[in-house]
Amino acid sequence: MCIVIYKPIGASVPVKHLENSWENNSEGAGFMFPADGKVQGYKGFMTYDELYLAMDNLGFIKNNQVICEVDLVIHFRFATHGGVSAGKTHPFPASRDDKELHTETWQHSHGIAHNGVVSQYAETGLSDTQGFIKAVLSDEDILAKLSHDEDIVFLLKHLTAGSKFLIMSRDNITMLGEWKLDNGVYYSNTGYQKTYNWQTVNYSYSGKSQNKHIAPKKSYLNDEFDAAYYGDCDLCKQPDYLDNSGVCAYCHEEGESEDYCQVCGSGVKDIVFYKHQAYCLECFKDFYYYMED
Numbered sequence: 001m002c003i004v005i006y007k008p009i010g011a012s013v014p015v016k017h018l019e020n021s022w023e024n025n026s027e028g029a030g031f032m033f034p035a036d037g038k039v040q041g042y043k044g045f046m047t048y049d050e051l052y053l054a055m056d057n058l059g060f061i062k063n064n065q066v067i068c069e070v071d072l073v074i075h076f077r078f079a080t081h082g083g084v085s086a087g088k089t090h091p092f093p094a095s096r097d098d099k100e101l102h103t104e105t106w107q108h109s110h111g112i113a114h115n116g117v118v119s120q121y122a123e124t125g126l127s128d129t130q131g132f133i134k135a136v137l138s139d140e141d142i143l144a145k146l147s148h149d150e151d152i153v154f155l156l157k158h159l160t161a162g163s164k165f166l167i168m169s170r171d172n173i174t175m176l177g178e179w180k181l182d183n184g185v186y187y188s189n190t191g192y193q194k195t196y197n198w199q200t201v202n203y204s205y206s207g208k209s210q211n212k213h214i215a216p217k218k219s220y221l222n223d224e225f226d227a228a229y230y231g232d233c234d235l236c237k238q239p240d241y242l243d244n245s246g247v248c249a250y251c252h253e254e255g256e257s258e259d260y261c262q263v264c265g266s267g268v269k270d271i272v273f274y275k276h277q278a279y280c281l282e283c284f285k286d287f288y289y290y291m292e293d
Contacts, residue, residue, distance in 0.1 A: 002025050002115045002188070003115055004113045004115045004164060005074040005192065006166055006185065007068075008186075009069055009070060009071055011185050012067045012183075014064065016064075017193075018048075018051070018192075019048070020193065021076040024076070027084045028043070028044065028045065029043070029074070029076045029077065030043025030090055031051075032168060033073070034071060035070070039111040039169060041111050060072065073091060075113040076191075077090060079127075086104055087104065090113045090114060091111045092111065092112050092129065092130060094108055094110035095133070096138040098126065098130075101134065110143050111167075114164070115189060116177070117244075118131075118132045118160060121134075142156075143169075147171075156176055157177070162243075
């Protein structure tokens, strides 16, 4: 779920894109940018007006555009794990400390925003994103190598397959996953383009029943479908909740496939399940040896 917007220096974001993003992902928002040699984060905005006012007070909004001479990352949340609260909103500092991961105003060497699901890392008191940061993305060695070590970035992309992560430092941006580039601005999905009609439905997420969850009217969610994020289906091109392969529940039902590796996507018979993620033997060996090192 969620949407991440990354505005590089020199680009601008129409305020309408913020409004649409909020309407489609209205369970909290935040933003971050480089400042004073670190990354400055503000989050916990539980209404659109709070977010707009905070950005306007910093001089980031002019003539119905987000215009500022810094790299700016904005996140709008649609909760999947950890409930809805100010502390669960993004972006997060790259910290192992539970309290810091819930802090609404922070400074850190790195900040992180996420669109997608890494459900195997959710733990008591933490969302899946917070759990993944605590377990993986708070590692100082990993963070130090992001700007120049292609092997580290490659492994992270495989480890987070199906998700979109943005990791910001004072002088570097690392983006994981497939992003949409529109007029110089990067979006993690198409939820900024328009708002959708909604209805209340019941569906299963990671084996747990989610009652009275908000979903688009077109949605065809069922007990076997794991919704990972919202966007346009790769097959039918319609907006809906999608699984990690980018397919909506209806197309998924029409074209069930054999087991496949969630890292490289290959359909193989020998699948290893580790922390609820499926690996082919080759990808699992890469992941296992990396974690052991």
